Amino acid sequence: MQYKLPKDFLWGAATSAHQVEGGNYNDWTEWEKETNHPISGRACDHYNRFREDFDIAKSLGHNAHRFSIEWSRIEPEEGKWDEKEIQHYQEVINTLREREIEPFVTLWHWTLPIWVAKQGGWENPKTIEYFSRYVDKIVRSLKSVAYWITLNEPEIYTMNSYLRGKWPPQKHSLLRYIVVIINLVKAHNAAYKTIHNMSVNAQIGIAKNNSYFDGWAATILNYLWSDWFLNKIKNHQDFIGLNYYFHNRIKGFKLNQNENKEASDMGWEIYPEGIYHVLKDLKKYNKPIYITENGVADAKDIHREKFIKEHLRWTHKAISEGVDVRGYFYWSLLDNFEWNSGFTPRFGLAEMDYKTLERKIRKSAWEYAKIARGNAVEIGP
Ligand code: FCB
Numbered sequence: 001m002q003y004k005l006p007k008d009f010l011w012g013a014a015t016s017a018h019q020v021e022g023g024n025y026n027d028w029t030e031w032e033k034e035t036n037h038p039i040s041g042r043a044c045d046h047y048n049r050f051r052e053d054f055d056i057a058k059s060l061g062h063n064a065h066r067f068s069i070e071w072s073r074i075e076p077e078e079g080k081w082d083e084k085e086i087q088h089y090q091e092v093i094n095t096l097r098e099r100e101i102e103p104f105v106t107l108w109h110w111t112l113p114i115w116v117a118k119q120g121g122w123e124n125p126k127t128i129e130y131f132s133r134y135v136d137k138i139v140r141s142l143k144s145v146a147y148w149i150t151l152n153e154p155e156i157y158t159m160n161s162y163l164r165g166k167w168p169p170q171k172h173s174l175l176r177y178i179v180v181i182i183n184l185v186k187a188h189n190a191a192y193k194t195i196h197n198m199s200v201n202a203q204i205g206i207a208k209n210n211s212y213f214d215g216w217a218a219t220i221l222n223y224l225w226s227d228w229f230l231n232k233i234k235n236h237q238d239f240i241g242l243n244y245y246f247h248n249r250i251k252g253f254k255l256n257q258n259e260n261k262e263a264s265d266m267g268w269e270i271y272p273e274g275i276y277h278v279l280k281d282l283k284k285y286n287k288p289i290y291i292t293e294n295g296v297a298d299a300k301d302i303h304r305e306k307f308i309k310e311h312l313r314w315t316h317k318a319i320s321e322g323v324d325v326r327g328y329f330y331w332s333l334l335d336n337f338e339w340n341s342g343f344t345p346r347f348g349l350a351e352m353d354y355k356t357l358e359r360k361i362r363k364s365a366w367e368y369a370k371i372a373r374g375n376a377v378e379i380g381p
Pocket of ligand 1: 016019152153156209243293331338339347
């Protein structure tokens with residue numbers, strides 16, 4: 001069976017600065033050193049090898065690519081801009097354009113400059129102004145970007161950093177959680193206005209991690225987790241970026257009672273049908289949707305091909321029922337630094353040899369390339 005995707009569909013992969021670039025100096029690198037956590041170090045050295053990496057994307061038929069700008073490189077000290085670093089990202093964009101790959105630029109993917117973190121990070125309302133000023137500088141400086149993602153998964157960050165106390169700054173407080181999430185809403189809305197002041201035609205959104213809640217408490221959980229943030233920014237977004245990873249079945253008073261028939265190397269259940277429900281639910285916002293992340297940690301590459309195809313089959317079903325999905329970004333182009341889990345999880349279309357930094361394209365990546373080139377998924381007989 002062949003499932004055709006709409007004309008002009010965007011196909012690509014996503015990365016984030018801290019996870020691939022190497023050589024960063026931000027609140028995470030400090031935290032990695034101070035606590036007993038894996039060190040990001042040189043990561044994939046993508047900062048120096050981005051041309052080679054975009055050659056890989058090109059060879060895989062990608063026509064779009066999502067990456068993030070590292071704020072701590074652009075503004076290493078308060079109010080001091082590093083023009084060389086801005087130039088670096090301009091080259092990143094030019095390199096994508098030369099390969100006819102559409103850039104999707106994330107402005108904040110979880111890491112903060114040290115000076116921002118020292119002033120309280122997102123707990124401090126001043127960070128909203130600092131962020132806006134940084135966004136203004138970037139949008140003024142970088143030419144030829146049409147799609148901006150202001151924030152990556154604000155609620156995953158806030159949950160892990162302020163509620164669970166797992167990620168820097170490791171706080172355990174509902175009150176702080178609420179303060180931070182509200183500041184992130186404000187930061188997005190302010191950044192949205194800042195960008196549109198300069199560029200009327202820019203397309204702006206966030207990358208939102210939505211789960212498929214399944215069971216009696218689904219409505220309330222869906223409201224709290226998936227809709228609350230999107231409602232708050234409803235008049236300040238041109239598209240919705242969806243990061244889909246999780247199905248969450250509720251049984252009795254317990255969450256995550258999933259069957260786990262198939263799971264990734266990180267133990268995350270593989271449940272492609274969930275993307276269909278999440279997409280259908282997003283239809284009510286009446287905005288174009290880009291799947292800004294969807295991927296699987298699978299070192300042996302035994303699940304990835306089916307994972308991609310099945311998620312696309314369910315995406316196709318949502319599209320055929322009127323959901324306006326316009327692109328798909330697999331997470332990730334390369335194996336990379338997975339936050340507190342370090343380099344063990346292998347999400348990449350290309351496998352990394354962290355000793356030699358050699359990239360090897362996985363078999364499943366070629367299958368994804370066929371889909372991208374043909375703008376269609378072939379499944380079964
Ligand atoms: C998402 C993050 C991304 C990556 C994937 C596996 O929540 O946005 O950086 O870590 O999970």
